[in-house]
C-alpha cells in the first residue's frame with residue numbers, strides 16, 4: 001500500500017504541472033454549467049409540451065378551480081397536456097413510468113384548510129430527468145398558492161371583523177401584506193433539482209469521467225516512455241502499481257468534484273444538499289467513473305487510443321445518464337438503458353437528497369458502487385496483460 | 390560465489406525464439422559484456438534477469454535469491470538501467486531520483502550522492518525534459534545506482550551520446566566494478582566492451598554462441614596477435630633471434646619485413662624491439678595487429694555489430 005501511495009503521489013505531482021488537466025477538470029464544467037443555466041434556466045423550453053397529471057383528493061372549490069381554471073386554461077393554450085389520475089398513487093406512478101413530466105397532488109381537505117385559514121399545500125411530484133417541466137409545474141402551483149394565501153387572509157379578516165368585504169379588495173390587501181405560501185414539498189422524497197444545480201451537477205459528473213482518465217491511462221503512458229519497465233524491475237508488487245494508478249484517478253476525481261461543488265455553490269448559487277449525502281454520492285461516482293475509464297484504458301493499446309475511446313464512452317454514458325439533457329422524454333428504451341449510466345444515479349441521488357434525508361442517497365450510492373466494483377474488477381484482470389509483457 | 394547466475398534461459402514471442410537456452414554467470418567485481426546484433430535477444434535476456442519478464446524456461450539467481458517477476462527480495466539486489474530512456478519528463482532530475490529512491494527504500498542522501506557521481510548536481514532542479522541527450526542518459530544511469538545494488542544491469546547505457554557523457558558513464562562503471570559491484574553491460578560499441586569488460590558473451594538469434602575474455606575468444610577463432618616489422622640489416626639473423634623468444638610463436642620473412650605471431654603483442658613488443666636493435670638491425674616501422682572483438686564478432690555471426 002505504501003508503494004501504491006508513492007506511485008499515486010508521483011502521478012499527482014506530475015498532473016499538478018499539466019495545465020490542460022485543470023481546464024478539463026475545472027474550467028470547462030463550470031463554464032458550461034454557467035452557460036446552460038443562463039440559456040436554459042429560466043425558460044420552459046421552446047415549444048416543448050409538458051405532460052402533467054393531476055390527482056384531486058379534495059374535490060372542493062379550491063381544488064376544482066386549480067384544475068379547471070389554471071391547468072385546463074394552460075392545456076387549451078397548448079402549453080401542457082393534462083391527464084387526470086384517480087388517486088395520488090396513480091399520479092406518482094405516471095411520473096415514475098415517464099407518462100407524466102410532473103404530477104399535482106391536491107390533498108384531501110385543501111378547500112377546508114383554506115377556508116379555515118390554515119396553510120394550504122399542493123404537492124408537486126416531478127421527474128428527476130425533466131427539470132424544466134417540473135420547474136414549470138412548480139411555478140404554476142406556486143402562482144396558485146400565492147393566490148390562496150390571499151384568499152386565506154381574506155377569510156381570516158372576514159372572520160375577525162364579521163364584516164363581508166368584497167373578495168377583490170381582500171385579495172389586493174393580502175397581496176400587499178403576505179408573501180406567497182410555500183408550495184408543498186414532494187412527499188415521495190424525490191424532488192427535482194433547481195435548474196442551476198441540475199446543470200452544475202450534470203456538468204460536474206460528465207467531466208468527472210474525463211478528469212479521472214489520466215490516472216488509469218498513466219499506465220499506458222509509462223509503458224510508452226519506458227518507465228513501466230523500471231517499475232516492474234523495482235521491488236514493488238504489480239498489484240501496488242495498479243492500485244497506485246487507480247488511487248491517482250480517485251484522488252483527482254474527488255478533488256475536482258469538491259472544487260466544482262464549492263465553486264458552483266459560490267459562483268452560481270447551486271444547492272447541492274447535505275454535505276454527507278453529497279460526499280457519499282461523490283465518492284461512489286468517482287469510483288464508478290474510475291472503473292469505467294480503467295476498463296477502456298486496459299482494452300486500449302496506447303494512451304492516445306485510450307483517450308479517444310474514453311471520450312466516446314464518457315459522452316455516451318453522459319448523454320444516457322442525463323448529464324446534458326433529461327432522457328425521460330426520449331422514450332422507454334432509452335430510459336431503461338440509462339440505468340447503466342452512473343451519471344443517472346448521481347443526479348437521481350442528488351434529487352433524492354434534496355427531497356429526503358441523507359439516507360435517501362443510499363440506493364443511488366449502491367448502484368454506483370456496484371458499477372465501480374464490476375468495472376474495477378474487469379479492469380484489474382485486463383490490466384494484468386499490460387504489466388505482464 | 391557468483392552474484393548472477395542464469396541457466397537455460399529461454400523466451401519465445403509468437404514465432405520468434407527471442408532467447409534460446411542462455412546460461413552464464415558474473416562474479417563479484419566482474420564486468421560482463423553481452424554483445425550481439427540488433428534483435429539478438431540482449432534486452433529480452435536482461436528483462437528476465439531483472440524480473441521484468443517471466444522466462445518460458447530456465448532460472449536466474451541473484452546473490453542466492455531466485456529471481457522472478459514477483460521476487461521482491463531479489464529485485465532489491467539489482468539495479469536496472471533500461472535501454473530506452475526511462476525518465477519522467479515532467480519531473481526534475483532530483484524528483485525522478487527521489488521517487489525511485491523511495492520505491493527502493495534508499496536513503497535520501499543517496500540522491501545527492503548519485504547526482505554528484507554522474508555529474509548532474511548543478512542541473513538537478515531542472516525538468517528532465519529540458520536535459521540534453523547525454524544528461525538524460527546520465528540520469529538514466531543514476532537511477533540504477535540509487536540503492537547500491539549488488540548487480541548493476543546496463544542495457545546500452547551509452548546509446549547515442551556525446552563522447553563526454555560516454556566517458557563519464559564508462560568511468561562510473563569502472564569505479565563501481567572496482568568497488569565490487571557485478572556489472573552486466575550490453576553495447577554496440579566494441580571499444581567500450583574492450584575497455585570495460587572482463588569477459589564478454591556473444592549472443593546471436595537468441596543463442597549465446599561464444600564466451601570468454603577477449604584473448605580467449607580471439608584464440609578460439611585461431612586468430613593471433615601479429616607484429617609486422619620493416620627492417621634494414623640482417624633479416625635472417627633477426628628472424629632466428631626472434632624465434633627464440635618465448636612468446637613469439639612464429640616468424641616469417643617477407644621481403645624487407647618480418648611478420649611475427651605472438652601471444653600478447655603489447656607485452657612482448659618491448660622485448661622484440663630490444664632484441665632486434667641490440668643486433669644492429671635498424672627498425673624502419675612497426676605495426677601491431679591485435680584481432681579485436683569486432684573481428685571475433687564478424688567471424689562468429691557474419692554480421693557487423695552495428696548495422
Ligand SMILES: Nc1ncnc2c1ncn2[C@@H]1O[C@H](COP(=O)(O)OP(=O)(O)OP(=O)(O)O)[C@@H](O)[C@H]1O
Pocket residue numbers: 389402405406407425426427428429430431432433434472
Ligand atoms: N514484447 C515483444 N513482443 C514480440 N517480440 C518481441 C518482444 N520483445 C522482443 N521481441 C523480439 O525478440 C527478439 C529479440 O529482441 P531484443 O529486444 O531482446 O533484441 P536486442 O538484442 O535487445 O536488440 P537491440 O540491439 O536492437 O536492442 C527480436 O526479434 C524482437 O523482435
Ligand SMILES: [Mg+2]
Pocket residue numbers: 431432433472544
Ligand atoms: Mg535491446
